[in-house]
Every structure is written in C-alpha cells, then in structure tokens.
Amino acid sequence: xxxxxxxxxxxxxxxxxxxxxxxxxxxxxxxxxxxxxxxxxxxxxxxxxxxxxxxxxxxxxxxxxxxxxxxxxxxxxxxxxxxxxxxxxxxxxxxxxxxxxxxxxxxxxxxxxx
Amino acid sequence: xxxxxxxxxxxxxxxxxxxxxxxxxxxxxxxxxxxxxxxxxxxxxxxxxxxxxxxxxxxxxxxxxxxxxxxxxxxxxxxxxxxxxxxxxxxxxxxxxxxxxxxxxxxxxxxxxxxxxxxxxxxxxxxxxxxxxxxxxxxxxxxxxxxxxxxxxxxxxxxxxxxxxxxxxxxxxxxxxxxxxxxxxxxxxxxxxxxxxxxxxxxxxxxxxxxxxxxxxxxxxxxxxxxxxxxxxxxxxxxxxxxxxxxxxxxxxxxxxxxxxxxxxxxxxxxxxxxxxxxxxxxxxxxxxxxxxxxxxxxxxxxxxxxxxxxxxxxxxxxxxxxxxxxxxxxxxxxxxxxxxxxxxxxxxxxxxxxxxxxxxxxxxxxxxxxxxxxxxxxxxxxxxxxxxxxxxxxxxxxxxxxxxxxxxxxxxxxxxxxxxxxxxxxxxxxxxxxxxxxxx
Numbered sequence: 022x023x024x025x026x027x028x029x030x031x032x033x034x035x036x037x038x039x040x041x042x043x044x045x046x047x048x049x050x051x052x053x054x055x056x057x058x059x060x061x062x063x064x065x066x067x068x069x070x071x072x073x074x075x076x077x078x079x080x081x082x083x084x085x086x087x088x089x090x091x092x093x094x095x096x097x098x099x100x101x102x103x104x105x106x107x108x109x110x111x112x113x114x115x116x117x118x119x120x121x122x123x124x125x126x127x128x129x130x131x132x133x134x135x
Numbered sequence: 136x137x138x139x140x141x142x143x144x145x146x147x148x149x150x151x152x153x154x155x156x157x158x159x160x161x162x163x164x165x166x167x168x169x170x171x172x173x174x175x176x177x178x179x180x181x182x183x184x185x186x187x188x189x190x191x192x193x194x195x196x197x198x199x200x201x202x203x204x205x206x207x208x209x210x211x212x213x214x215x216x217x218x219x220x221x222x223x224x225x226x227x228x229x230x231x232x233x234x235x236x237x238x239x240x241x242x243x244x245x246x247x248x249x250x251x252x253x254x255x256x257x258x259x260x261x262x263x264x265x266x267x268x269x270x271x272x273x274x275x276x277x278x279x280x281x282x283x284x285x286x287x288x289x290x291x292x293x294x295x296x297x298x299x300x301x302x303x304x305x306x307x308x309x310x311x312x313x314x315x316x317x318x319x320x321x322x323x324x325x326x327x328x329x330x331x332x333x334x335x336x337x338x339x340x341x342x343x344x345x346x347x348x349x350x351x352x353x354x355x356x357x358x359x360x361x362x363x364x365x366x367x368x369x370x371x372x373x374x375x376x377x378x379x380x381x382x383x384x385x386x387x388x389x390x391x392x393x394x395x396x397x398x399x400x401x402x403x404x405x406x407x408x409x410x411x412x413x414x415x416x417x418x419x420x421x422x423x424x425x426x427x428x429x430x431x432x433x434x435x436x437x438x439x440x441x442x443x444x445x446x447x448x449x450x451x452x453x454x455x456x457x458x459x460x461x462x463x464x465x466x467x468x469x470x471x472x473x474x475x476x477x478x479x480x481x482x483x484x485x486x487x488x489x490x491x492x493x494x495x496x497x498x499x500x501x502x503x504x505x506x507x508x509x510x511x512x513x514x515x516x517x518x519x520x521x522x523x524x525x526x527x528x529x530x531x532x533x534x535x536x537x538x539x540x541x542x543x544x545x546x547x548x549x550x551x552x553x554x555x556x557x558x559x560x561x562x563x564x565x566x567x568x569x570x571x572x573x574x575x576x
Contacts, residue, residue, distance in 0.1 A: 042179035073248035
C-alpha cells in the first residue's frame with residue numbers, strides 16, 4: 022500500500038505548502054502596513070527588472086544615481102514616488118508596470134546610498 | 136528505529152527543507168514597501184517551487200539512508216508527484232506575477248530582463264521535463280534519450296532558478312536568503328555530480344561478468360552475473376539493482392532490474408536478473424549480450440522484501456515479470472530452510488507466456504508452497520484460474536486467517552491498483568500489503 026500512501030502524502034503536502042504560501046503573503050503584508058506618509062504605489066517584485074526598464078527608457082538621458090537622489094532628504098518618500106510615477110507617465114514610453122519597476126529600483130538605490 | 140518514526144523523521148525533514156527558504160524570506164523581509172497581496176502570494180509559491188525542485192534531485196540520487204525506509208520505487212513515485220506539484224507552483228507563480236504586472240511578456244525566455252528571461256526559461260524547462268516524463272512512451276522517446284534530456288533539463292532549471300531568484304533581488308537581497316538559495320542549487324549540482332560521475336566511477340572499479348544469458352520463454356531472458364575481483368553484493372530477497380550495460384558505467388543504458396535469484400549466495404557469489412522485453416534496451420540489447428561481457432551493478436535497493444516484516448506466512452501475488460522478486464523470495468526461503476507457508480498467485484496472459492512455471496512446481500516439493508496460476512487466456516482444460524486476479528479468486532485461495540500473513544504484490548500499475556482495492560475489500564490491513572511496480576520509470 023506504499024504507493025497509495027505516497028499519493029495521499031503528496032496531496033497533503035501540496036495542501037500544506039499552499040497554506041504556507043497564503044500564510045506568508047498575509048504575514049509579510051501585515052508587517053508592512055503603511056503609515057499615512059508611506060502610501061506608495063505597489064513596487065515590483067523585481068528591482069533588476071526596474072534597472073532593465075530604466076536602462077531601456079531613461080538611461081540615455083538620465084543618470085540613475087541622480088534620479089535616486091531626488092528621494093533623499095524628502096519628508097515624504099511615498100509622495101515623491103507618486104510624483105515620480107506621474108512624471109514617468111507623462112514623460113516616457115514605458116508602461117505603467119515598468120514605471121512602477123523603475124520607481125522601486127530608484128527607491129532601492131536611494132536606500133542603498135545610490 | 137522502526138519504519139513509522141523513521142518515515143515521519145524524513146517527512147519532517149522534507150517539509151522543513153521545502154519551507155526553509157520561504158520562512159527565511161519572511162524572517163529577513165528586506166522589503167520595506169508594501170506590495171500587492173497577490174504578488175506576495177506569487178513570491179511565496181515561487182519560493183516553495185524553488186525548494187521542491189531542489190529537493191527533487193535528492194529523491195532520485197539513490198541516497199541509501201533515504202531509500203532504505205521507503206524503497207526507491209516509492210521515492211520515484213513521490214518524486215513524480217512532487218515534480219508535478221512543483222510545476223503547478225511554478226505556473227501559479229508566473230501567472231500571478233504576469234497578472235499583477237498586466238503583461239504576458241514575462242513568459243518570453245528570449246526577451247526582457249535577466250530576471251524575467253531566467254524565470255521563463257525555468258518555467259518552460261520544467262514544463263518540458265514534466266511532459267516528457269509523463270508521456271515518454273506516448274511521445275515515443277527512447278529511454279536513453281529521455282534520461283539525457285531529463286538530466287539536462289533538470290540542470291537547466293536549477294541554474295535558471297538560481298539566476299532568477301538572485302536577479303529579482305527582492306527577498307534574496309537578504310544575505311541569509313541569498314546564501315540559502317545558492318546552497319540549495321549547489322546541493323543540486325553536488326547530487327548530480329555524485330549520481331552521474333562519482334558513483335559510476337566507483338562502479339567502474341567493481342565490474343561484473345556475464346556468465347550466461349538464458350532464454351526463459353515469455354519474451355524473458357535471465358542474465359547470470361558474477362563479480363569480477365570483488366565480493367559482489369549482499370541483498371535481501373525481493374530487492375533490485377541498477378544494471379548498466381555498454382562500454383562504461385557512465386553510459387545512459389542503466390535500468391532497474393529485480394534480482395531473481397536466492398539471497399543465499401554460492402561460491403561464485405553470482406546473481407540472476409530476469410528481464411522481460413518491454414522496451415528498446417530489453418528488446419535490442421539484452422538478447423545479444425554474450426557471456427564474458429562486462430556490466431556494472433549498483434545496489435541493492437528496495438524495501439520490497441520479506442526480511443523487514445514479521446509474518447506467519449506469505450501471500451505472493453505476481454503479474455507478468457513481477458514473478459522475479461517472488462522467485463528470489465522463494466529460492467531464498469528454500470536455501471535458508473524457512474518453513475513458513477507461502478501462497479503464490481501467479482498471473483500471466485497464458486501458460487506459454489508465463490515464466491518459471493516448472494521451477495515453481497518443483498519448489499512445491501522443497502518448501503511449504505502452493506502455486507495458483509491465473510491465466511487471461513487459459514488452455515482448454517488447463518490448470519489454474521481464468522481471467523484477472525479478483526477479490527473472488529483471492530477469497531477462494533487465501534488462508535483462513537490472512538491477517539497474520541504478509542502480502543507481497545508485484546506487477547503492472549493497473550493490476551496493483553485492482554489488487555490493492557480487492558485486498559481492502561477482503562479487510563486485509565494495509566500495513567500487511569507490500570507492493571512494487573516494475574514500471575516505475
């Protein structure tokens with residue numbers, strides 16, 4: 022009956038792993054409940070994607086370090102990020118998703134000291 | 136340690152390894168901006184998929200401590216189930232990310248960023264690997280070509296996963312998460328190196344010689360092998376070995392074959408492997424193997440053995456070439472002087488297609504054995520039962536109190552499914568039933 026047992030164990034494990042994934046998403050979200058000044062747009066999963074998008078659309082005219090510096094010293098980084106999104110929306114050829122990736126990439130760079 | 140605690144221990148370790156990257160990502164959590172919940176769910180599914188795929192390497196690396204409690208055939212089946220589950224997690228991860236970003240362009244492995252391209256490559260490679268494994272026969276893939284492709288795709292997936300997770304640089308921005316991810320993939324490569332290079336290297340120093348290649352009828356041949364310059368192997372009746380033929384043990388012609396001879400070894404310490412012509416290798420290579428040929432034997436493996444279970448008697452149910460482990464069990468009982476009663480139910484298409492019939496009849500004089508043949512196409516007026524092994528046939532022949540006996544069932548998957556159901560109907564406790572599918576690959 023080992024094979025029947027293997028089937029049921031596999032099924033139980035899949036359910037467990039899905040539950041763990043749901044639990045993870047809930048827990049990290051709770052731990053990052055934003056304050057009023059941090060109501061930022063959803064950043065991307067991938068700041069490297071943001072770097073790629075920045076290089077495709079922005080790097081020919083702008084320096085990433087300089088643009089990241091615009092987030093430094095501002096009282097509200099969330100608001101600055103929204104403003105940057107608006108700028109990209111008006112200014113560039115990138116999609117809305119790519120705009121979010123670029124902003125998250127620049128935010129990360131500013132956190133890391135460019 | 137008995138089976139259950141050991142099995143639970145391994146299962147606990149499996150769950151811990153599968154969830155460790157996710158747990159570490161949650162603990163480290165280097166991201167300080169809030170993200171969409173579906174994106175976080177996608178990330179979680181991705182981390183689980185990453186871990187599951189990494190552990191898949193360990194399941195099929197023939198690690199003895201892992202194989203011993205479960206048997207390699209059960210591990211292979213688990214590997215298959217969890218491989219499919221891992222693909223489902225990968226697909227769910229990719230679709231949730233695509234939905235969150237509103238584009239399917241991320242599924243293109245030839246354009247986009249390093250992160251998206253490596254992710255797409257892992258996704259499509261995983262899909263190709265699972266499809267080619269599930270439908271190998273339907274796709275008419277040769278076993279050797281499939282093995283090669285399977286290994287290549289597995290390594291591609293491991294590499295692409297590593298690049299993807301590191302390039303995404305979100306949770307893997309945390310040093311601990313990054314280190315663990317690199318360690319998992321390094322372990323995949325180490326296991327592959329051990330399995331494909333170091334193990335064959337060790338086998339190379341322990342060659343075997345083919346003494347005889349006997350025709351048994353029913354498209355079955357028996358290879359008699361003798362160790363050359365070493366002591367060979369000790370095994371338990373019912374176990375199997377991986378047999379490698381060809382010029383070196385590094386070749387792709389490597390097949391799991393049950394040992395059909397007694398575990399009480401003679402002076403030459405030879406073993407016998409009975410092989411039915413079911414595929415290219417067994418049809419085109421085995422019949423032409425000549426005495427004197429060198430082969431390599433890795434093993435023994437398997438938990439389908441009478442030596443690990445207490446029993447007052449045994450019911451052995453064999454379909455087709457599933458008779459091989461039963462032959463080993465019966466000859467071992469004879470050579471050990473084991474007086475416990477045995478009922479052998481031997482299913483085959485017809486009397487001419489059944490193998491070892493005369494041997495089994497002769498064995499009835501040496502041990503407490505009763506043989507019942509079940510033929511799909513019996514000869515007119517011939518012996519035995521007609522049709523398939525059913526609950527009714529079992530009921531006619533089973534001993535009065537089968538609850539104290541152990542059942543061993545070996546045959547093709549449909550037969551095993553039917554017999555497991557029939558034994559359940561007859562209230563045979565599941566823990567008393569040992570099964571082995573010989574088409575595990």
